[in-house]
Amino acid sequence: MATDGAVGGAGTVDPGDLDMKDKQRVYHDWEAATYEGKFNISYDQRCIDYARDRLRKVVGPDERFARVLELGAGTGFLTINLALAGCLEGAELHVTDISPGMLDVCRANAATNGVTLTATAGDVEDLPYEDGAFDLVLGHAFLHHLPDPGAALREAYRVLAPGGTLVIAGEPTRRGDRIAGVVKRATARGFRALTAIPALSHLRRPGVEAAGGSAADAAVAALEHEVDLHTFDPEGVAHLARVAGFTPVRVVTEELLANWVGWAVRTVEGSVRPGVLGPRWAYAAYGAWRGLSRLDELLEGVVPDDLFYNLILHARRPLEG
DSSP states (O other), rough: OOSTTTTTOOOOGGGGOOOOOHHHHHHHHTTTTTTTHHHHSSSSSSHHHHHHHHHTTTTTOOOOSSSEEEEEEEEEEHHHHHTTTTTTTEEEEEEEOOOHHHHHHHHHHHHTTTTTOOOEEEEBBBSSOTOOEEEEEEEOOOGOOOOOOOHHHHHHHEEEEEEEEEEEEEEEEEHHHHHHHHHHHHHHHHHHHHHTTTTGGGOOOOTTTTTOOOHHHEEEEEEGTTTTOOOOOOOHHHHHHHTTTSSSSEEEOOOOHHHHHHHHHHHHHBBTTTTTSOOOHHHHHHHHHHHHHHHHHBBTTTTTGGGGEEEEEEEEEOOOO
């Protein structure tokens, strides 16, 4: 594969020549520099609270961990924000991802925020760690990118010490994702219609080549529509964890009304020209999401679990395992 640096070291890539893992690596390397801006990721109280609340939904504040590994860590959003929240106090932190470009950003984010971690490039279906090396394995919104999610859960089991804890959050449910698709399409149509007005056309995010990228960049950017591989049935994820050896296994779901607002916000953020939206937008959107999340909590147990968008898997490796 030729390289010229145009796509994060991937060069003049023909996506048809890549297997799925190469597509994941090349796409996420290419997106690493702009990923956090695209999704309004930060290391302020807004995202610190979000990360903490995902963990605290399934892990109590009294639990302490000595060695922690995050799978599919990307730019470090989950681990760094959990560290800033005080949830991983005293722990030795490790992160891994298939994308070296994402890990470069992760290391820079950790340094900027005073968090010490070790970042290692690797395939989560074949982890570069010894058996029983960690007592907490984390993940956020990565399982749906994997060709074989079950293999990743088996690897998580292997690298956990007996009695160790697994927490994977931010994975899309099948029915919740279908509902989200309606919201995304409606928001995108509304944004296109609004910005078709000449006075507002400047708000549109330019295409890759219009923004100065190459044809190779555009080809890699198009992989965005291929790298999301799965949505999940909550009980199906629990079954995969049990097959991997985990017990007990618990899956909780969240974000019903909040998800509709969340995807409308993310669709706008992905469509608007960079620099138009600022911190006020981010905090207003987060405030709306947080308020609706509280309402969603009242609906838990009333509305079927699989209508909520996000699932959180919480499982343990048995002490005798």
